[in-house]
Amino acid sequence: xxxxxxxxxxxxxxxxxxxxxxxxxxxxxxxxxxxxxxxxxxxxxxxxxxxxxxxxxxxxxxxxxxxxxxxxxxxxxxxxxxxxxxxxxxxxxxxxxxxxxxxxxxxxxxxxxxxxxxxxxxxxxxxxxxxxxxxxxxxxxxxxxxxxxxxxxxxxxxxxxxxxxxxxxxxxxxxxxxxxxxxxxxxxxxxxxxxxxxxxxxxxxxxxxxxxxxxxxxxxxxxxxxxxxxxxxxxxxxxxxxxxxxxxxxxxxxxxxxxxxxxxxxxxxxxxxxxxxxxxxxxxxxxxxxxxxxxxxxxxxxxxxxxxxxxxxxxxxxxxxxxxxxxxxxxxxxxxxxxxxxxxxxxxxxxxxxxxxxxxxxxxxxxxxxxxxxxxx
Amino acid sequence: xxxxxxxxxxxxxxxxxxxxxxxxxxxxxxxxxxxxxxxxxxxxxxxxxxxxxxxxxxxxxxxxxxxxxxxxxxxxxxxxxxxxxxxxxxxxxxxxxxxxxxxxxxxxxxxxxxxxxxxxxxxxxxxxxxxxxxxxxxxxxxxxxxxxxxxxxxxxxxxxxxxxxxxxxxxxxxxxxxxxxxxxxxxxxxxxxxxxxxxxxxxxxxxxxxxxxxxxxxxxxxxxxxxxxxxxxxxxxxxxxxxxxxxxxxxxxxxxxxxxxxxxxxxxxxxxxxxxxxxxxxxxxxxxxxxxxxxxxxxxxxxxxxxxxxxxxxxxxxxxxxxxxxxxxxxxxxxxxxxxxxxxxxxxxxxx
Numbered sequence: 001x002x003x004x005x006x007x008x009x010x011x012x013x014x015x016x017x018x019x020x021x022x023x024x025x026x027x028x029x030x031x032x033x034x035x036x037x038x039x040x041x042x043x044x045x046x047x048x049x050x051x052x053x054x055x056x057x058x059x060x061x062x063x064x065x066x067x068x069x070x071x072x073x074x075x076x077x078x079x080x081x082x083x084x085x086x087x088x089x090x091x092x093x094x095x096x097x098x099x100x101x102x103x104x105x106x107x108x109x110x111x112x113x114x115x116x117x118x119x120x121x122x123x124x125x126x127x128x129x130x131x132x133x134x135x136x137x138x139x140x141x142x143x144x145x146x147x148x149x150x151x152x153x154x155x156x157x158x159x160x161x162x163x164x165x166x167x168x169x170x171x172x173x174x175x176x177x178x179x180x181x182x183x184x185x186x187x188x189x190x191x192x193x194x195x196x197x198x199x200x201x202x203x204x205x206x207x208x209x210x211x212x213x214x215x216x217x218x219x220x221x222x223x224x225x226x227x228x229x230x231x232x233x234x235x236x237x238x239x240x241x242x243x244x245x246x247x248x249x250x251x252x253x254x255x256x257x258x259x260x261x262x263x264x265x266x267x268x269x270x271x272x273x274x275x276x277x278x279x280x281x282x283x284x285x286x287x288x289x290x291x292x293x294x295x296x297x298x299x300x301x302x303x304x305x306x307x308x309x310x311x312x313x314x315x316x317x318x319x320x321x322x323x324x325x326x327x328x329x330x331x332x333x334x335x336x337x338x339x340x341x342x343x344x345x346x347x348x349x350x351x352x353x354x355x356x357x358x359x360x361x362x363x364x365x366x367x368x369x370x371x372x373x374x375x376x377x
Numbered sequence: 378x379x380x381x382x383x384x385x386x387x388x389x390x391x392x393x394x395x396x397x398x399x400x401x402x403x404x405x406x407x408x409x410x411x412x413x414x415x416x417x418x419x420x421x422x423x424x425x426x427x428x429x430x431x432x433x434x435x436x437x438x439x440x441x442x443x444x445x446x447x448x449x450x451x452x453x454x455x456x457x458x459x460x461x462x463x464x465x466x467x468x469x470x471x472x473x474x475x476x477x478x479x480x481x482x483x484x485x486x487x488x489x490x491x492x493x494x495x496x497x498x499x500x501x502x503x504x505x506x507x508x509x510x511x512x513x514x515x516x517x518x519x520x521x522x523x524x525x526x527x528x529x530x531x532x533x534x535x536x537x538x539x540x541x542x543x544x545x546x547x548x549x550x551x552x553x554x555x556x557x558x559x560x561x562x563x564x565x566x567x568x569x570x571x572x573x574x575x576x577x578x579x580x581x582x583x584x585x586x587x588x589x590x591x592x593x594x595x596x597x598x599x600x601x602x603x604x605x606x607x608x609x610x611x612x613x614x615x616x617x618x619x620x621x622x623x624x625x626x627x628x629x630x631x632x633x634x635x636x637x638x639x640x641x642x643x644x645x646x647x648x649x650x651x652x653x654x655x656x657x658x659x660x661x662x663x664x665x666x667x668x669x670x671x672x673x674x675x676x677x678x679x680x681x682x683x684x685x686x687x688x689x690x691x692x693x694x695x696x697x698x699x700x701x702x703x704x705x706x707x708x709x710x711x712x713x714x715x716x717x718x719x720x721x722x723x724x725x726x727x728x729x
């Protein structure tokens with residue numbers, strides 16, 4: 001037997017040949033780039049950006065380019081995390097609703113899923129931004145909801161709670177409450193084991209919230225005060241705000257991805273054998289208990305792998321934000337590459353950033369998947 | 378064991394790859410862009426048409442009209458180049474480009490010439506490796522606000538939200554203008570000019586900033602143009618003109634003399650109405666300009682009567698200006714875009 005018949009040897013040779021091809025291709029690209037008289041360098045990242053960014057972290061024109069990139073990255077991560085959480089909630093509710101025996105509920109869910117899944121996201125974003133968010137009244141004619149909450153085409157401005165000097169005295173009460181909540185929860189779990197039937201756990205744990213409430217009365221002064229928004233000149237001061245661009249991209253992504261997640265959830269639930277439901281029903285479980293204790297725990301194992309794809313899609317789709325003026329990673333990079341002229345460098349950074357985000361999401365979800373994976377008996 | 382060896386191999390490969398990227402040899406001076414230099418004019422002649430990068434959504438400058446044709450001030454210069462090279466103003470293939478796409482399209486050789494209201498700046502000239510041929514329009518960055526606000530200068534705009542388009546010089550000029558006045562403001566950026574205008578019109582921002590010519594164009598397309606006013610403030614110099622890829626002087630020369638030919642035609646009184654009579658003019662400048670005398674065109678590598686073809690098919694500079702930007706078009710006063718003989722900045726180099 002010669003070494004050329006050795007499968008392991010051939011595999012290694014194949015890998016090395018492929019790697020060499022990749023390296024040669026990269027060098028060839030770099031050579032072409034140089035031949036056009038272009039230089040390749042990331043030194044511009046230290047230069048003064050001299051443009052302004054209004055969304056997210058504080059940024060001024062004298063900050064360097066790399067900080068602008070970070071601002072964009074943080075904005076994208078913010079949208080991705082909030083989007084994933086909200087889309088999962090919306091998708092789960094809609095997925096379960098579509099399987100409901102109630103004609104109205106299941107059909108409302110179906111119509112939502114079919115309309116949203118079958119129209120392009122960019123069109124939906126334009127609709128949400130230009131036809132909904134910007135059609136709100138102007139700031140001087142703003143809608144004022146109790147709170148106060150201002151609704152206008154400049155965004156949502158709402159009251160926000162900020163800590164006062166006595167806040168530090170209040171913190172220990174929260175720590176005690178947290179410990180108590182965990183204690184109560186563990187006690188209920190043990191009780192469940194002893195009684196051999198399900199008992200409610202979370203509602204009991206929330207009883208611990210009484211402790212901070214008592215703390216509020218004991219602490220001198222109020223630990224929090226309400227920072228209310230007020231219009232001053234052309235802008236709103238105080239409180240906190242959500243820009244129309246952020247609201248539009250977040251809701252757009254949640255509504256769009258939610259429809260896909262709903263189908264994933266539905267498929268997962270339907271994959272749980274009918275016998276499971278029937279057996280549970282025969283044993284006297286209520287419909288809610290069947291869903292919560294029998295069906296969903298089994299369905300989630302089927303749901304997670306396709307769910308990863310949806311999370312990745314949501315994160316990458318957030319790059320459409322540039323169309324509606326939200327300063328996400330891609331929008332900031334677009335400005336960066338135009339002002340610096342470092343097009344290839346900036347695009348490499350953008351690709352690396354999205355790749356890292358996607359790989360991180362995959363990693364987290366795969367760990368979750370492994371821990372929940374079906375143990376065949 | 379097996380897995381470990383794969384990891385080792387992969388890491389080695391990755392290391393080689395990184396080393397190749399991380400240790401860039403200094404680019405050799407003097408041998409820049411051999412594949413581009415001088416070859417472009419031949420490529421264009423062989424192809425039989427000029428590929429012109431332009432704007433598709435800026436009325437008056439570069440606009441895709443409802444009939445599906447490109448039209449406007451910038452587009453007419455594309456036509457003029459085609460008329461000069463091929464004697465046929467229709468031998469143009471238009472490539473509509475966004476602000477961010479335009480320079481890469483030129484660098485990669487996808488287009489022959491870029492005429493898309495692009496400001497001539499040092500950074501773009503040096504870092505982006507592009508060459509301007511001439512200035513066709515002297516512009517300045519302005520600010521459009523609703524008439525109802527009663528504002529007359531930037532100082533009235535403390536705390537305002539200002540919309541602009543990303544990938545342009547306006548972002549930086551805006552930051553400079555407000556920073557130097559010590560004014561607080563919020564920028565809001567969009568990718569497409571039309572979206573910027575829509576957001577402004579919907580009242581999302583208190584003002585919109587861009588080149589004044591562009592603001593005039595956008596205002597003309599608004600629901601109530603009279604409700605908006607362009608403030609008498611100029612935040613920056615914005616010289617706009619056609620560009621070619623860096624290092625191709627021969628092709629760059631053709632483009633710049635096309636532009637100067639149109640200016641000289643206006644200066645010498647040659648227009649589409651009288652160009653045939655002018656062929657028999659006694660004025661030596663006109664004779665050289667129209668190719669009756671001398672080898673002006675042929676020395677550039679294009680037909681000797683290139684100015685005749687441009688003026689006949691497209692018009693001289695003044696005619697093109699009036700067609701799109703004059704009283705019948707966007708109605709922008711000529712101001713600095715008047716001939717030097719009339720107190721403006723347009724000055725064609727000598728046809729000699």
